[in-house]
Amino acid sequence: MATDIKLFESKSENSWCPGCGNFGIVNALKKAFSELDLLPHNILIASGIGQAAKTPHYVNANGFNGLHGRGIPPAVGAKIANKDLRVIVTSGDGDSYGEGGNHLIHNIRRNIDITHLVHNNQIYGLTKGQGSPTTGKGHKTSMQFEGVYADEFNPIAFAISLGCSFVARSFSADKDHLSEMIKAGMEHNGYALIDILQPCVTFNKINTYKWYKDRVYYIEDDYNPYDKVEAFKKSQEWENKIPIGVIYKEDKPTFIDRIPQIKDNPPLINKKLDPKNAIKFMEEFK
């Protein structure tokens, strides 16, 4: 059973560079939606600002293209408003790990049920090639002429340390793997972080399609993503071999499930509003 993938086609002009890794992500996303038998009006795609963050314009679904670094909070607000919405955050590495780092920390702690795709091109694409948190140390960029000084951010280790309930990595050029990861993330109850290796053909001449292809490998079948320490160990692989697949999982209640007044009721958007409901509260001031 699957919905027609054409339903997710957007009428917006696309302004990504030819060959950009983002195309693979959008295609995998649509494939996942279709295979999950979803309809556009039941999905929300939220983002910040950046090349990746244009995604809500390029997929037909509800979209929220907010502020740079602030893709997550509106997504969370929307999920709270309507727990039946299938909520995706799809944004860049600068957006998700740089400007927006604080929201990532605390929404992982909430274990809110959203799927967060990070288009990790290890660069600031839209603003023309400055270093992002995931740019390799020493890499020269359009801003860091002598190379980036700070250590590279490891999103997988970071998410595991925070007890993120679903942590995966995929590769934008591997559409099947990626759409499987997206589906798994969306079917997972809780915060699903999927870091996606996404070549930026214009500004990142180091981490190219080839660079990634030479390194990625599928995580072994017998790997147990529930073992936190093993997962942490796995998260340290990078330079020569890059594991893709589900690296960490934890079963625990989602944010919505922790809050009885939301869990046990219809979505808040369906709540009947009546000023008189407040009379009883006023009485207490008597």
Place this chain on the structure above:
Amino acid sequence: MATDIKLFESKSENSWCPGCGNFGIVNALKKAFSELDLLPHNILIASGIGQAAKTPHYVNANGFNGLHGRGIPPAVGAKIANKDLRVIVTSGDGDSYGEGGNHLIHNIRRNIDITHLVHNNQIYGLTKGQGSPTTGKGHKTSMQFEGVYADEFNPIAFAISLGCSFVARSFSADKDHLSEMIKAGMEHNGYALIDILQPCVTFNKINTYKWYKDRVYYIEDDYNPYDKVEAFKKSQEWENKIPIGVIYKEDKPTFIDRIPQIKDNPPLINKKLDPKNAIKFMEEFK
């Protein structure tokens, strides 16, 4: 050799509650300064806003009491301006891990040489008892009447995942241990995060002196803080037994050492300024 501890006494009135764990931290801090043979005018204590963040007022040294959540960035700016300053950030758990979480991530990545003491009372003290990122899940607070919904933030695991070059935990009631940790942190080259268990006698009735005392233990002598995976494993201990001591270490160049124009020159505050230095740059526009 040690400087007179009295040099660090402040003339400010103190507004902490009697019995507050912050007193122990201030005392240990002064002790460490004295034992490190420092003088007040060579030290900078920076903070955000909160009870802990009042520390710059309560120790005689250079002080920068900035904005809530923003204790780290001015400290970093000051260290860049004057690499000879001994820079401490001393602030609350809400300040450091909540509002200011993003600065913590990225300054650990910079491995800037500052010592960051988090007065972790697992609560918002100054604003009267709301949950902080480290408040235990389910704990009832003055704001979370049904208990905190989000998972507790684990600062040790978090810092290790980011490759923080010095990660330690101590306890405000163990003055000797704490001052040793502060000294070790200050003597370490690079970002030193010290999470300090600090009872808030007014608002945190769960994580009391006794609660901590019943759980803390000194890390084994043969423990190797350079093993990242072992350190991560250690970071997971909390409910019943809480390790205190240096949990993780990594040797790598500090931010200042990575930047030749700072490393190889006197502190920037001593740089000779002359407009004519810019003439050569103007020539390039000819």
Place this chain on the structure above:
Amino acid sequence: MKYNILVGGAAGQGMSTISTLLQKVLKRKGFYVFANKDYMSRVRGGHNFVQIRFGTTPITSHHPTLDAIIALDQSTIDNHINRLNNNGIIICDTDLNSEDKRVIQIPMRKLSREIKNPRVFGSIGIGALLKIFGISIDNIEPVLRKRFDKNTSQANLEAFKKGHELVESHFNINSNNEDNHIIINGNQAIALGAIAGGVTFYSAYPMTPSTSVMTYLSKKQQEAGILVEQAEDEIAAINMALGASYAGIRSMTGTSGGGFSLMVEGIGLGAVAEIPLVIVNVQRPGPATGLPTRTAQCDLDFVISASQDDFPKMVIAVRNPEDAFYQTVRALNLAEKYQIQVIILSDQYLADYNQTIKPYNFDEISIDRYLSSKDDIGEGFYKRYKFTENGISPRIIPSTIESKTVLGDSHEHNEIGFVDESIENRIAMMNKRMKRISLLKSEIQEPEYIGVENPEILLLGWGSTHGSLLEAVELLANESIKIGALIFGDIWPLPTGQLEYYGTNSKTIVNVEHNFTGQLANLIAQETGFKCDKSILRYDGRQLSGTDIYNKVKKEVL
């Protein structure tokens, strides 16, 4: 007949419990009550006090002189004895010292030990105080039972009685009124307004003096079936609220100046994405951290122009606990009607003062959401930013209409929400957004006028000075001074009708504000050309009382 009581002590001495009890008892006895707080930014120690004014006619402001002081510590006596009337009374424990004849020492600590509950210490003082005012302590058990469990109630009752027995009555005041009031402060009124106005999600980050709005809502969230979430920071707070509003529920956030600073970018997002939102800013003195627990009206300029570029927004300064409730409900309706941000400005004084007022009339309020249906939006692509005559585009809730998707966007966009950089589109969208300003202008409420028909002196105020101005005008009018006051609630866009009317006819215009530069006066100059002749400005973190304004007018204006 009005009396003024001060209860003072160090933070942590339980002053809040004592003063609340006293207020409730006085209210129950049929008195009008007005109680304001003065406290330091610390959790223990320091010097804090509550001023309780009560009487048989409505009260709208605190008062400089005192009839009675309950001193829980020495510094209360030292700090306030000079405000005590000659026939005033100080009640304190026998362990405090004062040579003053007006001091009545009672063994509060000792007696509370006898009652075997050290916490009833203050109730002994209240018992004594009531006796001094000739107020009986009959029928006060229900007040206690509302607050305490049975044992504690019993202990307190005993304490009241002991206190009552120990002293002689000194004043004589009687109320024949029935108690048909509620007693509520500004923040509670906003919070209650939020529930009444259909707020389903409140996201905020604690910040004095706004925190108690969140605390109240949080306490009631399960019962009200809403969600209150403490965000990781103020940026998250406003962005979560925007996301929730976009997704279809009424949401709201609140903070004070520093947190508002962090919300500025989000306000622009709300504007361009046309997402309704109500933002409460409970002001305190700055700059930056400033004086966290004190009061000011210092953010008017700031909130009016907050965020880059021009867009319609509305600012409402709430004036008292009655107004705060109704305006909150109205703000929620207007935000959705015009798909804009409405900012409610309050301040620490109003946030924390308790006042007896008549219960809110729930027949006067409604929840109007202005949402569009499937039929309204027609076939084809849903255009979130459709060009319409009045600039308001049909708004639907995502997921509720099959095959319609809703695109919220922060760029300049076309009708659907897709990025569009063309000149034509930019001009059309800018005009569309700005059109709503004229609609807002027709919606705006004129300031409240109090005073004589043809004032010679016109006082101008906004927000929480309302109560003080009311009292000041009354005092001055009693002396046959031709005076009036215009007190702005809606303040942006600035309503100018009443101002033109009274401004043109009065001789002297005086702005009364709690800030340094006279922000209202500047705004009025910009919008109307009227210049204020004099200013009464206070910026030390404390509120001008009615008497203060009365005195200033007499000294500096007349």
Place this chain on the structure above:
Amino acid sequence: MKYNILVGGAAGQGMSTISTLLQKVLKRKGFYVFANKDYMSRVRGGHNFVQIRFGTTPITSHHPTLDAIIALDQSTIDNHINRLNNNGIIICDTDLNSEDKRVIQIPMRKLSREIKNPRVFGSIGIGALLKIFGISIDNIEPVLRKRFDKNTSQANLEAFKKGHELVESHFNINSNNEDNHIIINGNQAIALGAIAGGVTFYSAYPMTPSTSVMTYLSKKQQEAGILVEQAEDEIAAINMALGASYAGIRSMTGTSGGGFSLMVEGIGLGAVAEIPLVIVNVQRPGPATGLPTRTAQCDLDFVISASQDDFPKMVIAVRNPEDAFYQTVRALNLAEKYQIQVIILSDQYLADYNQTIKPYNFDEISIDRYLSSKDDIGEGFYKRYKFTENGISPRIIPSTIESKTVLGDSHEHNEIGFVDESIENRIAMMNKRMKRISLLKSEIQEPEYIGVENPEILLLGWGSTHGSLLEAVELLANESIKIGALIFGDIWPLPTGQLEYYGTNSKTIVNVEHNFTGQLANLIAQETGFKCDKSILRYDGRQLSGTDIYNKVKKEVL
């Protein structure tokens, strides 16, 4: 004699290289050059163009009509052919189509293949273009060698020659001037001013159109011995800069509206802690993300009132690349002199336009730090916030004076910096801080006036409209229209002297601004009571040219 050329194509076609080369060659030949950019918020594709104006007299604005177009793609022809003069020329590759007689097709792609360097494609067009204007290509090798390595230079030279040979000369322009100019844009001018003004630390977060200030400084950081740090966000950027300034070095930050929103809280911190800082806001249209690569003057209101409560701050709108350099140096000096925040307002148009100007005179500038010595501060506790006659406290660099510690603080504090909530202290500190406003007022520079002595029409502008107003006034004055323009640089506090003088004597006042509401006009109304009679407002993200203003004045004002 002035000519107008447009080079257009898609993002990624190397237009920037081509147009820079062309500008450099023209400059080298002794022409005045003015080149502005119009580009979309994308990295590849879309439609971008550069307009290059050159001539034998100074040029301050772009122009609506065109004499020549180099079209790298079809949409350049389609979009701009209607702006081409009758005797104009279009140069394009043979693979583009147009029936228009003015089109000259040359086999650029084919020839570049012959030269074995597809990148020289554009240089063939430039060669042709130069010939069309009758400009020789002698001595241009040095220009190429500055930019390219030897082989590439050679290839480009060959391309120039090929292009030159292919066409006939069509216009005839000659410059007898020597090339003694620099060519620089607004952001480069600010960055160069920063180095000249002693900036030792620049922390910022990339944001169009401010990014190139940081990029320039970053490129020069090693040579200049300074540090440029890309912060994790704008909040960090400003707080790092404040920390560095507190610790004793000149620091600076820069951003655009959205990032400025995030810096608002930090501005208040700088104010209360009295830390000098210069903040550059290169404006772009909003609200929120708006039009990232386009221009606007839309943040005036916002920056003037940014952050809670009242405090002194200064806002300087830079007017052109010459002004931008000197004002940056001045801003850095004033920030330290008064220990305040100085905000430099620029915009995308000025940021990105290149102009030939005379080299900066380094004898005119100095670095004045106003720091205090050991002797100035005397014995005992160092009082960072000492009360002084003029409100400026002696400032020292932490660690440089033995036994003196420096306490920077964000609360209301006493002279040392300790928290102090008392009424007396609050009033004294507030007065101390605000006192500096009157000093600032005496420091402020009046707007530049251009035009006849007694104008009937007075145009008012600020910042980057300077060049367009200059041209417009000249055009109108040529028609004997009694017109003048006041163009504000210093804009807050608002200098009012010239305004009073010219405003009182002129019949019609017209504000010319790139925003919707007329923010300057509103500010002037607030500060002086003057009302503008007419407004010329553009808010579509594009700049008014001199001709645009000329036309609007003729149509709407006269």
